[in-house]
Amino acid sequence: MPPATPPSEGWNSKPLGRVAAPLREQVGALLREAIADLRLVPGQRLVERELVDQLGVSRTTVREVLRELTAEGLVSVVPNRGAVVTAPSLEDARDLYDVRASLESLIVERFCARAARSQVLRLGAAVDGFAESVAERQDIRSVLVTKDRIYEVLVEGAGSAALRQIADGIQARVRMLRATSMSADGRADASVDELRAIAAAIEAKDAVAAASLYRDHIQAASVTALRNLKQSLSPDPPTTTTTPTTTTTPTTDVRRTR
Amino acid sequence: MPPATPPSEGWNSKPLGRVAAPLREQVGALLREAIADLRLVPGQRLVERELVDQLGVSRTTVREVLRELTAEGLVSVVPNRGAVVTAPSLEDARDLYDVRASLESLIVERFCARAARSQVLRLGAAVDGFAESVAERQDIRSVLVTKDRIYEVLVEGAGSAALRQIADGIQARVRMLRATSMSADGRADASVDELRAIAAAIEAKDAVAAASLYRDHIQAASVTALRNLKQSLSPDPPTTTTTPTTTTTPTTDVRRTR
DNA sequence: CTCGTATGATCGTCTGACAATCGGTTGGTG
DNA sequence: CACCAACCGATTGTCAGACGATCATACGAG
Numbered sequence: 257m258p259p260a261t262p263p264s265e266g267w268n269s270k271p272l273g274r275v276a277a278p279l280r281e282q283v284g285a286l287l288r289e290a291i292a293d294l295r296l297v298p299g300q301r302l303v304e305r306e307l308v309d310q311l312g313v314s315r316t317t318v319r320e321v322l323r324e325l326t327a328e329g330l331v332s333v334v335p336n337r338g339a340v341v342t343a344p345s346l347e348d349a350r351d352l353y354d355v356r357a358s359l360e361s362l363i364v365e366r367f368c369a370r371a372a373r374s375q376v377l378r379l380g381a382a383v384d385g386f387a388e389s390v391a392e393r394q395d396i397r398s399v400l401v402t403k404d405r406i407y408e409v410l411v412e413g414a415g416s417a418a419l420r421q422i423a424d425g426i427q428a429r430v431r432m433l434r435a436t437s438m439s440a441d442g443r444a445d446a447s448v449d450e451l452r453a454i455a456a457a458i459e460a461k462d463a464v465a466a467a468s469l470y471r472d473h474i475q476a477a478s479v480t481a482l483r484n485l486k487q488s489l490s491p492d493p494p495t496t497t498t499t500p501t502t503t504t505t506p507t508t509d510v511r512r513t514r
Numbered sequence: 515m516p517p518a519t520p521p522s523e524g525w526n527s528k529p530l531g532r533v534a535a536p537l538r539e540q541v542g543a544l545l546r547e548a549i550a551d552l553r554l555v556p557g558q559r560l561v562e563r564e565l566v567d568q569l570g571v572s573r574t575t576v577r578e579v580l581r582e583l584t585a586e587g588l589v590s591v592v593p594n595r596g597a598v599v600t601a602p603s604l605e606d607a608r609d610l611y612d613v614r615a616s617l618e619s620l621i622v623e624r625f626c627a628r629a630a631r632s633q634v635l636r637l638g639a640a641v642d643g644f645a646e647s648v649a650e651r652q653d654i655r656s657v658l659v660t661k662d663r664i665y666e667v668l669v670e671g672a673g674s675a676a677l678r679q680i681a682d683g684i685q686a687r688v689r690m691l692r693a694t695s696m697s698a699d700g701r702a703d704a705s706v707d708e709l710r711a712i713a714a715a716i717e718a719k720d721a722v723a724a725a726s727l728y729r730d731h732i733q734a735a736s737v738t739a740l741r742n743l744k745q746s747l748s749p750d751p752p753t754t755t756t757t758p759t760t761t762t763t764p765t766t767d768v769r770r771t772r
Numbered sequence: 773c774t775c776g777t778a779t780g781a782t783c784g785t786c787t788g789a790c791a792a793t794c795g796g797t798t799g800g801t802g
Numbered sequence: 803c804a805c806c807a808a809c810c811g812a813t814t815g816t817c818a819g820a821c822g823a824t825c826a827t828a829c830g831a832g
Binding site: 596 | 815
């Protein structure tokens with residue numbers, strides 16, 4: 257696996273205005289986001305001191321956030337060595353997808369059982385939005401955003417705080433893998449068809465079918481994601497890590513004005 | 515729901531020798547355990563200062579542990595008000611059990627597929643041990659310990675770090691509910707039969723049947739647990755909270771000798 | 773060339789401090 | 803006597819600085 261020490265700067269860019277919310281939540285959100293879309297690559301070390309400098313918060317805060325992320329499985333800590341962005345092994349990735357399949361198909365069931373009419377409509381709209389962004393061949397990131405929207409609507413309609421919290425955790429961990437999966441040839445188009453079928457099943461109030469289809473959907477995503485992941489793990493020479501350029505840090509300061 | 519402020523002391527008793535491990539892990543383990551077996555009751559406030567005094571560690575450490583527990587869903591924080599032991603609503607509990615059913619039946623499948631012969635044997639032994647402790651009408655706590663042993667063997671045999679981490683999280687959250695479920699009349703005996711059947715299915719390498727049986731098993735546990743929980747939530751007069759006696763703090767000092 | 777040690781980078785933990793905020797208490801007022 | 807407002811205490815959120823422990827690595831001795 258890649259120790260990946262080089263890209264330790266340049267991932268931080270968003271100004272992020274001073275909100276009146278617990279500072280550590282902002283920091284947490286920032287890091288989660290950065291990990292999700294690979295501005296912080298798996299295996300990269302997260303040195304407390306550097307984070308302190310780059311984020312403009314105290315070590316106390318950084319460390320607390322790091323604990324949260326650790327519990328969420330987004331970062332792993334080597335005792336006395338510090339935190340690194342979790343680099344899921346092939347097996348881990350497989351398990352993650354399996355868990356996600358179980359969990360989210362459960363969410364789909366709940367959605368069928370509890371979602372209001374308006375939410376079903378919103379689901380349809382979300383699927384359309386996804387189909388559109390795929391059809392337009394937009395860049396991967398924005399495609400993923402529309403995909404997230406679908407997930408969002410589903411979780412919303414399932415109407416369960418506990419379920420949401422757990423599913424969000426898994427989702428966060430899978431997100432970094434998704435980027436590779438969705439960019440595979442034809443996968444996005446296939447996704448659209450599958451999601452259309454799922455939406456139809458939900459529309460027809462067929463919870464069992466919907467859940468089953470959803471499971472298959474994730475299974476399919478899993479296959480291509482794992483294929484890509486395997487590919488990007490074995491050959492070391494063709495560097496798969498992104499942004500090795502050591503740009504100067506923008507020094508985004510999250511601290512609110514006092 | 516019970517604000518439950520009274521029992522803020524007297525839950526800490528274990529001497530817990532000075533191990534050479536990250537302090538916060540010891541503290542974390544201690545608190546998790548205390549929450550699991552209701553020495554810290556749901557709804558109870560966890561005031562930083564008090565924890566500092568009772569555990570003999572600095573606020574830094576306490577706060578970091580609190581963040582971990584929060585991410586694990588064992589405690590909830592009200593901004594500016596502090597942490598309280600999470601008191602799952604009825605819906606939360608139901609969801610938790612559903613998730614657990616999905617997740618652990620997945621673990622059972624994995625166990626069937628990957629467990630070594632020796633692990634299957636260990637599973638049988640664990641089930642026997644559970645049956646025995648139930649037959650002997652031992653107190654609930656030790657019954658739960660043998661039950662945990664079964665879970666432990668299953669997770670072990672499934673051989674997946676990622677799966678384990680996620681399942682452990684759910685398990686921890688359900689643990690506090692389990693105590694009420696297992697103490698219900700006849701539930702323990704029924705459990706034994708169900709687990710025997712599951713073990714048999716696993717022995718026969720019938721992954722599908724085993725997973726399905728396990729799902730049913732948890733479903734059954736869920737039903738009685740929820741029934742009891744509902745009962746203990748609605749009637750406020752018969753105080754269900756444990757140890758309202760404000761005993762003097764034993765002041766267990768976790769700090770290692772320096 | 774190998775091995776033990778010096779050195780540096782980081783983490784783990786502690787202490788003390790201070791502002792911000794929430795909840796309840798107190799005291800004034802109609 | 804009821805009600806509202808200002809006040810005060812308890813607690814959290816965040817920061818700064820310090821120091822020992824530990825691991826990795828570079829370096830010099832043998």
